[in-house]
Each structure stands twice: as C-alpha cells, then as structure tokens.
Amino acid sequence: MTETHVTRQLAEWIAAPRDLADLPSSVRDEGVRTFFNWLGCAVGGATHETADRALAAIRLFAGPAQASLPGRSERLDVPHAALLNGITSHVLDYDDTHLKTIIHPAGPVASALLAVAEYRPVDGRRFLEALITGIEVECRIGNAVYPDHYDRGWHITGTAGIFGAAAGVSRLLGLDVQRAAWALGLAATQASGLREMFGTMTKSFHPGRAAQNGLMAAFLAEAGFDSSERAIEAPRGFANVLSTKQDYSQILGGLGEIWEAALNSYKPFACGIVIHPTIDGCRQLRHEYGAEVMAGASAVRLRTHPLVLELTGKTEPRTGLESKFSVFHSAACALLRGDGSPTAFTDEAANAPELVALRRKVTATTDTTIHEDQVAIEVDLADGRTVTRFVEHALGSIHRPLSNEQLIEKFERQAEPVIGKTSTSNLMEMTWRLPELADAGKLAQAAAAPSTRAMAAAAE
Amino acid sequence: MTETHVTRQLAEWIAAPRDLADLPSSVRDEGVRTFFNWLGCAVGGATHETADRALAAIRLFAGPAQASLPGRSERLDVPHAALLNGITSHVLDYDDTHLKTIIHPAGPVASALLAVAEYRPVDGRRFLEALITGIEVECRIGNAVYPDHYDRGWHITGTAGIFGAAAGVSRLLGLDVQRAAWALGLAATQASGLREMFGTMTKSFHPGRAAQNGLMAAFLAEAGFDSSERAIEAPRGFANVLSTKQDYSQILGGLGEIWEAALNSYKPFACGIVIHPTIDGCRQLRHEYGAEVMAGASAVRLRTHPLVLELTGKTEPRTGLESKFSVFHSAACALLRGDGSPTAFTDEAANAPELVALRRKVTATTDTTIHEDQVAIEVDLADGRTVTRFVEHALGSIHRPLSNEQLIEKFERQAEPVIGKTSTSNLMEMTWRLPELADAGKLAQAAAAPSTRAMAAAAE
Numbered sequence: 064m065t066e067t068h069v070t071r072q073l074a075e076w077i078a079a080p081r082d083l084a085d086l087p088s089s090v091r092d093e094g095v096r097t098f099f100n101w102l103g104c105a106v107g108g109a110t111h112e113t114a115d116r117a118l119a120a121i122r123l124f125a126g127p128a129q130a131s132l133p134g135r136s137e138r139l140d141v142p143h144a145a146l147l148n149g150i151t152s153h154v155l156d157y158d159d160t161h162l163k164t165i166i167h168p169a170g171p172v173a174s175a176l177l178a179v180a181e182y183r184p185v186d187g188r189r190f191l192e193a194l195i196t197g198i199e200v201e202c203r204i205g206n207a208v209y210p211d212h213y214d215r216g217w218h219i220t221g222t223a224g225i226f227g228a229a230a231g232v233s234r235l236l237g238l239d240v241q242r243a244a245w246a247l248g249l250a251a252t253q254a255s256g257l258r259e260m261f262g263t264m265t266k267s268f269h270p271g272r273a274a275q276n277g278l279m280a281a282f283l284a285e286a287g288f289d290s291s292e293r294a295i296e297a298p299r300g301f302a303n304v305l306s307t308k309q310d311y312s313q314i315l316g317g318l319g320e321i322w323e324a325a326l327n328s329y330k331p332f333a334c335g336i337v338i339h340p341t342i343d344g345c346r347q348l349r350h351e352y353g354a355e356v357m358a359g360a361s362a363v364r365l366r367t368h369p370l371v372l373e374l375t376g377k378t379e380p381r382t383g384l385e386s387k388f389s390v391f392h393s394a395a396c397a398l399l400r401g402d403g404s405p406t407a408f409t410d411e412a413a414n415a416p417e418l419v420a421l422r423r424k425v426t427a428t429t430d431t432t433i434h435e436d437q438v439a440i441e442v443d444l445a446d447g448r449t450v451t452r453f454v455e456h457a458l459g460s461i462h463r464p465l466s467n468e469q470l471i472e473k474f475e476r477q478a479e480p481v482i483g484k485t486s487t488s489n490l491m492e493m494t495w496r497l498p499e500l501a502d503a504g505k506l507a508q509a510a511a512a513p514s515t516r517a518m519a520a521a522a523e
Numbered sequence: 524m525t526e527t528h529v530t531r532q533l534a535e536w537i538a539a540p541r542d543l544a545d546l547p548s549s550v551r552d553e554g555v556r557t558f559f560n561w562l563g564c565a566v567g568g569a570t571h572e573t574a575d576r577a578l579a580a581i582r583l584f585a586g587p588a589q590a591s592l593p594g595r596s597e598r599l600d601v602p603h604a605a606l607l608n609g610i611t612s613h614v615l616d617y618d619d620t621h622l623k624t625i626i627h628p629a630g631p632v633a634s635a636l637l638a639v640a641e642y643r644p645v646d647g648r649r650f651l652e653a654l655i656t657g658i659e660v661e662c663r664i665g666n667a668v669y670p671d672h673y674d675r676g677w678h679i680t681g682t683a684g685i686f687g688a689a690a691g692v693s694r695l696l697g698l699d700v701q702r703a704a705w706a707l708g709l710a711a712t713q714a715s716g717l718r719e720m721f722g723t724m725t726k727s728f729h730p731g732r733a734a735q736n737g738l739m740a741a742f743l744a745e746a747g748f749d750s751s752e753r754a755i756e757a758p759r760g761f762a763n764v765l766s767t768k769q770d771y772s773q774i775l776g777g778l779g780e781i782w783e784a785a786l787n788s789y790k791p792f793a794c795g796i797v798i799h800p801t802i803d804g805c806r807q808l809r810h811e812y813g814a815e816v817m818a819g820a821s822a823v824r825l826r827t828h829p830l831v832l833e834l835t836g837k838t839e840p841r842t843g844l845e846s847k848f849s850v851f852h853s854a855a856c857a858l859l860r861g862d863g864s865p866t867a868f869t870d871e872a873a874n875a876p877e878l879v880a881l882r883r884k885v886t887a888t889t890d891t892t893i894h895e896d897q898v899a900i901e902v903d904l905a906d907g908r909t910v911t912r913f914v915e916h917a918l919g920s921i922h923r924p925l926s927n928e929q930l931i932e933k934f935e936r937q938a939e940p941v942i943g944k945t946s947t948s949n950l951m952e953m954t955w956r957l958p959e960l961a962d963a964g965k966l967a968q969a970a971a972a973p974s975t976r977a978m979a980a981a982a983e
Contacts, residue, residue, distance in 0.1 A: 119746035120739065124600040126586040140584040216759030221712075252681075252725055253732065255715040257751075258759040265712055265750040272713065279580065286579035290725040291717075299676030299718040 069296040069311045070251075073200065074244035076318050077230050083192040083498060090322045091498065094195045099494045100159055100329045100470055101169035102133060102177075105152035106490075106510055107405065107477025109134025113154045113264040113384075114147060117271075121146070129182045133510035134481045141178050142275045145228070148174030149271030153220075154264075155405045156387050157333035157477070161198075161326060162436070162461060164205035164219055165336060168327055170270030171224030172197035172231045175278040179235055180504035187500030189235065195324045197231025202323035204295070206313035208306035213258075217305060221256020221269030228277025236285050241292070248290030249280035251301040261335075262377065262385045329470060331459040332403030334387040337371045340438035340457040341390055345397035348442060348452050357398040358417065359445035365394065365427040366439040372429055378422075386413040395422035398442070404476065436460040482512055529756040529771045530711075533660065534704035536778050537690050543652040543958060550782045551958065554655045559954045560619055560789040560930055561629035562593060562637075565612035566950075566970055567865065567937025569594025573614045573724040573844075574607060577731075581606070590638045593970035594941045601638050602735045605688070608634030609731030613680075614724075615865045616847050617793035617937070621658075621786060622896070622921060624665035624679055625796060628787055630730030631684030632657035632691045635738040639695055640964035647960030649695065655784045657691025662783035664755070666773035668766035673718075677765060681716025681729030688737025696745050701752070708750030709740035711761040721795075722837065722845045789930060791919040792863030794847040797831045799917040800898035801850055805857035808902060808912050817858040818877065819905035825854065825887040826899040832889055838882075846873040855882035858902070864936065896920045942972055 083091060108114065109132065118137065126140030132147050139147060152158055153170045161168050176194055179185075185193075205212075205223040213219050229250035233243045253276045256269035284290070294300050295314070302309040332342045349357050365371075371390055380386040386393075386408045395418045396407045412418060433439065436457040442450050456462035465473070471491060478487040490509045493500065500506070543551060568574065569592065578597065586600030592607050599607060612618055613630045621628050636654055639645075645653075665672075665683040673679050689710035693703045713736045716729035744750070754760050755774070762769040792802045809817050825831075831850055840846040846853075847868045855878045856867045872878060893899065896917045903909050916922035925933070931951060938947040950969045953960065960966070 113748070116746045116748040117743065120742040120748065123742065124586045124589070124602050126584045126600065129584070140586065142584050216764035218712075248720065248723070249725060249728070252678075252717045252720050252729070253713075253715050255713050257712045257754070257761065257764055259751045259754055259757040259764075260708065260712050263708070263750050264748050265709060268709070268748075269712070282580040282583065283577065286576045288573070288576040288580065288724050288728075290723050291719045294717070294719055297719040301717065304676035304717055304719075 067296070069314055070244055070247050070294050071292055072315055073295070074240050074247060077196060077200065077233050077243040078238060078240045081192065083188045086192070086195065087322070090195060090325045091191065093325045093327055094191050095495065095497050096329070096467070096470060097159060097169050097198065097327050098173055098191070098194060098497060099474065101152055101173045102490070102494055102506070102510055103474030103477045104155065104158045105148055106134035106481050107157065108151040108154040109481055111151065111154045113267055114151050116264065117147060117150055130178045131181065131507040131511040133507065134512055136512040136514040141182050142279050144178035145175045145274040145278045146271040148178055149274040150267045153270045154267040155333045156335060157330050157405060159327050159329050160336045161202045161205065161323065162328055162336070163326065164202060164209040164223070165213065166202055166205045166223055167220045167270065168198045168201055168227065170220060171273035171277060172201060172227040174270065174274035175228040176231050176235060177507050178274070179232060179278065181507055183235065185235055185503050187497045187503050190503035191498050193231045193234040196234045197227040198324040198327070199322060200230035201227025203314045206323065207310050208302055208308055211308035212306035215306070216258045218256035218258050218260065218266070218269050221273045222254040222305060224270055224273035225250045225254050225277040225280070228274045229280040232278045232281035233284070236281055238281065238285060242284040244292040245284035245288065245290040246281045248292065248294035249283055249288070250277050251294035252290070253280070254301055254305060261374070262388045264384065326461065328459055328461050329465045331465060331469070333405040333408055334393060334403070335375050337368065337435060338375050338390050338393045339459055340436055340454040341365060341367065341394050341440070342397040342403040343458045344438050344440045344452040344454040345394050346401050346403065348440065348450060349398050349401050352450060354399055354401070356444060357442065358421065360398070360421065360424060360442050361445065362443040363394055363398070363425040364441040365390065365425065366430045366433055367427055368433050368435045368437070369429040369431060370435060372427055380413045383409040383413055389422070390427055391422040391425040392418065394425045482510070486513070527756070529774055530704055530707050530754050531752055532775055533755070534700050534707060537656060537660065537693055537703045538698060538700045541652065543648040546652070546655060547782065550655060550785045551651065553785045553787055554651050555955065555957050556789070556927070556930060557619060557629050557658065557787045558633055558651070558654060558957060559934065561612055561633045562950070562954055562966070562970055563934030563937045564615065564618045565608055566594035566941050567617065568611040568614040569941055569972070571611065571614045573727055574611050576724065577607060577610055589642045591641065591967040591971040593967065594972055596972040596974040601642050602739050604638035605635045605734040605738045606731040608638055609734040610727045613730045614727040615793045616795060617790050617865060619787050619789050620796045621662045621665065621783065622788055622796070623786065624662060624669040624683070625673065626662055626665045626683055627680045627730065628658045628661055628687065630680060631733035631737060632661060632687040634730065634734035635688040636691050636695060637967050638734070639692060639738065641967055643695065645695055645963050647957045647963050650963035651958050653691045653694040656694045657687040658784040658787070659782060660690035661687025663774045666783065667770050668762055668768055671768035672766035675766070676718045678716035678718050678720065678726070678729050681733045682714040682765060684730055684733035685710045685714050685737040685740070688734045689740040692738045692741035693744070696741055698741060698745060702744040704752040705744035705748065705750040706741045708752065708754035709743055709748070710737050711754035712750070713740070714761055714765060721834070722848045724844065786921065788919055788921050789925045791925060791929070793865040793868055794853060794863070795835050797828065797895060798835050798850050798853045799919055800896055800914040801825060801827065801854050801900070802857040802863040803918045804898050804900045804912040804914040805854050806861050806863065808900065808910060809858050809861050812910060814859055814861070816904060817902065818881065820858070820881065820884060820902050821905060822903040823854055823858065823885040824901040825850065825885065826890045826893055827887055828893050828895045828897070829889040829891060830895060832887055840873045843869040843873055849882070850887055851882040851885040852878065854885045942970070946973070
C-alpha cells in the first residue's frame with residue numbers, strides 16, 4: 064500500500080517546536096523510567112565478552128575520545144559509542160519491551176542520544192524530550208508493520224530502532240523538516256537485522272548498529288546529504304519492501320496525543336519477553352513447594368503461546384547467549400534456582416548438570432488460546448502428585464509493571480558489580496533527576512567505570 | 524526454501540588455500556580491468572558534492588589517518604575510507620555492471636579492499652585474488668535471489684555487495700572457515716539499500732556502506748565476534764527474508780570453476796545501465812544526421828524493455844543526479860550533444876532549456892520483446908521524414924565490451940581533471956601492473972590528490 068506524505072508528516076512532527084512541558088506528565092515519567100532501566104542495563108552488560116570483542120575490532124579504527132561508555136573505562140568517538148551502548152544495554156536481554164511490537168525501545172534511541180550528549184551538550188529536559196520523540200517514532204513505525212514484518216524474520220528492534228535513533232538525534236540537533244526527512248530516508252535504507260541471529264553476539268549488535276547508523280543518518284542529513292523524502296511509504300520504500308502490512312494510520316494517527324512511549328515495560332528476567340510467564344510461574348511453584356521438590360520432578364509440561372516455541376525452542380543450548388532462547392532451560396533454572404536474572408543465562412548455567420537433567424524433562428505444547436503473557440504449567444512430582452500454575456499476566460507486563468523500587472533493585476544488582484556501590488547510588492540519584500540536569504552528558508561520565516571518570520574530570 | 528550448509532560451504536571456499544595463479548588467466552585479466560575501471564571512477568567522482576557532504580559529517584568522528592582516498596587529499600580511518608570510496612566510485616553511475624543481476628560489483632568490494640591495503644600491507648597478487656573472490660561471492664549471492672529480490676525493491680549492489688566486501692576482506696585477513704562464516708553472518712544481517720533512494724545522494728551511499736559494513740564484518744569476526752553460521756539459507760536468514768526466490772545452486776554450483784567475476788562489464792555512459800541502448804542509438808543518429816537536424820525533431824519515440832521506464836522514468840529531472848534516472852533527458856542529451864559522459868548529467872544539463880525542450884518531445888513505450896540491452900528509436904524530423912535506429916546490443920554490454928583502449932580513455936577523462944595528467948598516466952601504468960605490485964596500498968597513495976601523496980611520502 065502506498066500513501067503520500069507519511070515520511071514528510073512524521074518529519075514535520077520531529078522538527079516541530081515542542082518542550083518537555085508540552086508532554087503529559089505520565090509520558091515524561093515513563094520516559095525517565097525508560098532511561099533509568101536502560102542505563103542500569105548498559106552498565107550491567109558492559110563487561111560481557113560481546114562488548115570486549117566488539118571493542119577489539121572498533122579500537123583499531125576509533126576516532127576522538129568524545130563519549131564515555133556506561134560501565135567501561137574506554138572513551139570512543141560518538142558513533143562508535145552509540146554502537147557499544149546498543150550492544151551493552153541489550154546483550155543480557157534484560158532491557159525493555161514495547162509489548163505491542165516486541166520492540167526493545169530504549170536500546171537504539173538512548174544509546175545514540177547518550178553518545179551525543181557529551182559532544183553536543185544538552186540539558187536533561189531536551190535530552191528526555193528527544194528520547195521520548197525517538198521512541199515514539201520507533202514504536203509507531205513498528206506498529207505500522209507488525210506483526211507481518213516481524214513474522215517474515217526481521218528483528219524489529221533493529222529495523223524500527225534505526226528510525227528511533229535518527230528521529231531522536233535529529234531532534235537533539237534541531238534539524239529542520241527537510242533534513243529530518245532525509246535522516247528518516249537514510250535510516251530507512253539501512254533498516255536491517257535478521258532474527259536468525261538470535262542466540263549469537265550479533266543479536267545485540269542490532270540495536271547497536273541501529274543506534275550508530277540512525278545517529279549518523281541525522282549527522283549526514285545535517286551536513287546536507289540528501290535522500291528520499293518518501294522513504295517510508297514509497298512503492299520501493301521501507302514499509303512495502305520490508306513488510307506485507309502497511310498501516311500508516313499507526314504512524315500518523317493521534318501523533319503527539321496518544322503516546323506509544325508511555326507503554327514501555329521493563330524486564331524482570333534477563334531473556335526474551337515470551338519466556339517471562341514461564342519463569343514467573345516456575346518461580347512461584349518453587350517458592351510454594353521448595354527447590355528440592357522441584358528437583359525431583361519427573362515431568363514439566365508447559366502450554367504456551369505459539370511464539371514461545373518459535374522464538375525460544377532451543378532444546379540443547381550450549382552457551383549463555385543460546386540459553387536465553389530456550390524456554391526449557393529457563394523453566395528448569397526457575398524451578399531449581401528461582402533465578403531469571405543474568406546469572407541464570409551464563410555458560411555455567413547452560414551446562415550445569417542438574418539444570419540440563421531437569422530441562423530434558425520439560426516439554427512444551429503451543430495453544431492459540433494462551434496469550435503471549437500467559438502460561439499454563441504442570442509439574443509431575445516424585446510423590447505422584449501433579450501441581451499446576453496458570454499465569455494470567457507475567458511479572459513486568461503492562462498489567463504487573465515493575466515499580467520504581469523494583470527498577471532500583473534491578474539497577475543496583477547490575478551496576479554495583481561493575482562500578483561499585485557508591486557510584487551506583489550517585490548515578491541512580493542523578494538519573495531520576497534527568498529532567499532537572501543542566502548537562503545530560505554528565506550521566507555518561509557518571510556511568511563510566513572509574514578510570515574514565517577520572518580522565519573526564521581531569522580534562523575539565 | 525531452506526537448504527543446509529550453504530553459508531558454511533561458501534565460507535570454506537573463501538577460506539581455502541588458493542593463489543592467483545590457480546585462477547584462469549581470463550578471470551585474472553578481467554579482475555585487473557575491473558579494478559582499473561573502478562579506480563578511474565573513484566578518482567573521477569571524488570570531487571562530487573556528495574563526497575563533500577559525506578566528509579563533512581564523517582570528519583567530526585573519523586579515526587586515525589590510515590587510508591588514502593582516490594582523488595581526495597584527506598586521509599581517513601579504514602572503515603570510513605571504505606565508505607567514501609564506495610560513494611565516489613558510484614556517484615557518477617559510471618562504474619561497472621554484472622548484467623545478469625545489475626549488480627555494480629567493484630563498488631563494495633574494491634572500496635573495502637583498497638581501504639585496507641595500506642593498513643594491512645598486501646601485495647598485488649593477493650589483493651587481486653581477494654578482489655575476485657569478493658566479486659564472485661557477491662555476484663553468486665545476487666544470482667541466487669535475482670530478479671525477485673531486486674523487483675521487490677532492494678538495491679542489489681548494497682544487499683549483495685556487503686557479502687562481497689565481507690568475503691574479500693575475510694580473504695585478505697586470512698580468516699579461517701568459522702570466522703569467514705561469521706563475517707558472512709554479520710554481512711547478512713546488515714544487507715540493506717532501497718531502490719527508492721535512486722536519484723538521491725543515498726544511492727551511492729549504498730555501495731559505500733556495503734563496503735564499510737562488510738569490511739567491519741570481517742574485522743569483527745577476526746576479533747571473535749560471533750554470528751549465525753547459516754545466515755544465508757536459514758528460515759529467517761538473508762535469502763528467505765529478503766527474497767521470494769532462493770536458488771542456492773547459483774551460489775555453490777561450479778564454485779571456483781565457473782566465474783561470475785569474469786562477466787563484468789564497464790559503462791561507457793554515466794548513468795543506469797538500462798539507458799545505455801538509448802544513448803548509444805541516439806548518438807548514432809546524431810552522428811549520422813547531425814545535431815542541428817536532431818534539434819528540430821518534432822517527436823522522439825522509444826520502444827524499450829519494461830525495466831527502463833520503471834527505473835528511469837523521471838520526466839522532469841531537476842538535478843544532475845535525478846537526470847541519470849530519466850531516459851527522456853538521456854535521449855535528448857545524446858541527440859543534441861552526443862554526450863553520455865558525466866557532463867551529460869550535471870545540474871546544468873538537467874536544466875538546459877534546449878535539452879528540456881527536446882526531452883519533452885521524447886515518449887517511451889515498453890515492449891516485452893525488447894531485451895534489456897536493446898532499444899528501437901524513431902525520430903520525426905522537421906522535414907517530415909522519420910528516421911529510425913534499432914540497437915541490438917548496447918555499447919559496453921558483454922557483446923560489445925569496452926576495449927582496454929576505451930577503458931584508458933574513460934580513465935583519463937575522469938582522472939586528469941582531478942589529479943592531473945602526469946599522475947593519471949603513472950596511476951594507470953601502476954594499475955595495469957597490479958598483479959606484480961609488491962604493495963597494493965601504493966595504489967591508494969598514487970590515486971590520492973597531490974597534497975595527500977606528499978604527506979604519505981613524508982611519513983615514510
């Protein structure tokens with residue numbers, strides 16, 4: 064389907080005069096929670112070997128030390144920092160989810176914006192407003208093509224995410240309508256990321272590249288590098304080439320009035336959102352009956368939404384990253400250890416004999432009457448009893464959102480091992496005050512591992 | 524369609540021991556002609572404002588001065604040099620064509636390899652062999668999905684090109700099979716480029732990004748950044764997600780025996796290959812009847828292959844870049860000026876009153892019996908006569924290839940205005956001797972605009 068002026072109208076909205084105060088307070092508050100959750104994940108994932116290996120290649124070619132990296136001591140040029148931020152914030156699959164599209168919204172957008180913030184200083188109000196703008200664009204473009212686009216095999220966090228990064232950075236740079244449209248064009252033509260990559264390091268590369276390429280789309284447009292101004296809706300534009308569904312009303316309808324950015328949710332567990340009900344229910348069973356009883360189970364049966372097995376049907380995961388795509392491993396680990404945090408998805412856990420033994424007793428059937436945030440669990444115990452649990456809405460879903468206290472606990476658990484207790488506490492306090500900060504770039508410095516902070520301070 | 528081990532077998536071929544001498548001499552010779560033609564185009568396009576604007580953004584973030592740029596005095600880090608090379612060598616639409624897929628093969632591959640050559644020194648034999656390997660992989664992957672993939676709206680030079688760059692650089696780095704497979708995976712997940720961008724600066728950005736991202740795919744794989752090893756053939760891999768046709772026999776059949784790289788052709792005219800027959804025929808008519816007679820034409824009728832109007836149907840191009848996608852402009856310019864070179868596609872030419880007047884008298888109808896390298900032209904003259912011309916095979920096609928002498932003339936006409944007569948002559952002489960060069964990186968330095976050459980020399 065083709066429609067006129069979708070890209071142009073979206074660019075007009077991106078470039079329009081708008082202040083944070085013009086947004087509903089609920090949207091502003093959710094924006095702060097989004098950024099808070101994202102930053103904790105970026106610090107927490109910073110020491111993953113995926114980041115080390117990416118840096119080993121990037122380091123050969125990196126430019127000026129313009130941007131601090133959450134949880135790392137290196138500084139990188141702005142676009143490479145965006146790439147690294149995208150990787151570190153997503154590598155644990157612990158970030159956030161726009162449940163209507165399974166987009167992880169903050170990864171591409173916040174990764175780009177924080178990378179720019181030290182280079183083109185910006186106060187917290189404008190930073191937060193740009194973040195919300197970027198996420199709004201990202202989720203609306205996702206809505207226009209989901210689910211067909213995702214079903215075909217696109218990792219929508221990469222493909223829609225690059226638009227979010229381009230829109231957010233366009234807003235931060237104050238691009239005019241034409242340049243914002245070019246930035247969307249440059250984003251459209253680089254939209255990529257295949258679901259085949261799930262379970263490898265390249266999955267977290269997707270939000271990283273989306274952040275980097277979306278950011279560069281905005282800087283190229285700023286420099287006058289032109290592009291199509293109909294990149295989303297043209298016959299050979301993004302929506303027609305990458306999807307069989309094109310619902311442009313999802314992009315333009317109620318823009319600035321109905322906020323997709325307010326619908327973000329935050330993961331309590333460090334894996335694909337579709338496993339969350341299973342982990343939640345298995346943890347409840349363990350809490351009720353005890354780990355020892357669960358260890359003796361002779362069979363564990365799951366009835367799940369069809370997407371669960373499609374996405375997370377790996378029966379014999381060999382690595383931590385692969386185990387995130389095994390509902391069998393996840394169920395076993397929740398039943399035995401009560402764990403759905405990053406420590407549940409390490410190479411150790413994937414190969415622990417007691418977990419391997421139990422996961423081999425887990426079977427799953429799909430049931431189209433089961434919703435994506437539901438699961439029905441039956442466990443046959445050693446004593447002949449069968450215990451059951453039905454999860455109506457998984458923890459972390461929009462119906463059972465994480466509270467600020469739970470977000471703080473999640474942040475602490477991730478950040479303290481990387482940057483220490485005091486720095487974590489200071490960083491969280493700053494982050495909650497984002498809209499009041501005179502210089503949002505200070506957040507990047509405060510989130511960095513100690514030696515970078517010292518360098519940045521010395522440079523002042 | 525899914526098949527097993529396509530990616531793996533391709534990676535095995537990329538990583539296999541192989542010397543230039545193992546290749547048929549016709550393949551080696553065509554490889555040299557491919558590189559020769561590419562380098563002239565890169566120098567010739569180097570001063571285009573598209574390159575200036577890209578550099579204005581890149582400059583903000585660029586890394587160490589590792590690589591010279593053909594036709595420019597700046598030096599850039601390796602990946603940014605690959606991007607620039609891809610832009611400059613393609614921006615005039617004057618490069619080369621694998622006619623079975625309309626891929627412009629050298630852009631992504633040579634742009635990446637020349638960017639690496641100074642950083643990881645390599646002799647001419649290995650450089651040429653890597654170039655041919657990269658182009659072979661690129662064209663074979665293109666064959667596997669063309670025409671469905673292209674028809675859907677993908678700019679195949681970007682999507683297949685990134686595999687070529689990844690394969691070529693993998694070969695240059697000597698990656699093992701697993702790492703070569705990861706590089707293909709990282710390439711697959713970034714394969715992008717929409718045909719909607721034709722007529723804007725973003726078209727030449729496609730081979731540039733393909734070069735840069737393919738190159739980084741190889742460097743990331745070298746650093747142990749892992750990826751799917753089934754990226755081409757998996758259900759949610761490249762071929763299934765980006766195409767409705769998947770003919771894997773085109774990738775693996777006769778690999779190392781039948782050479783797609785030997786089928787390259789070189790453009791005599793600086794525009795889309797589908798306009799070549801029209802320009803060729805119109806130039807013939809002008810030559811026969813004279814420009815003044817053509818200026819008085821009351822109507823010009825073209826019968827063309829359907830793709831011609833689909834790709835180049837712009838009736839009122841406003842810019843030089845847009846005019847490359849107007850068969851009407853191209854016909855008028857060839858009839859009046861006999862010109863199909865870069866000067867035929869400037870902003871001046873697009874708006875010249877006499878060309879605008881004549882192009883408005885040009886009409887085109889599509890005819891499925893007309894082959895892609897054919898055209899039937901009828902011109903109604905002022906004296907009432909109608910003169911006609913049927914082009915059986917356009918100049919530059921595989922049936923009427925440019926001779927080495929014609930390639931030299933094309934190179935001179937592009938390079939002399941940029942780097943001068945003496946440097947052009949020296950550069951051409953070096954380039955013909957590519958297989959004998961001890962250091963292929965010297966070519967990048969010899970192709971650079973004078974002040975860079977001085978800097979590079981002083982650094983030694």
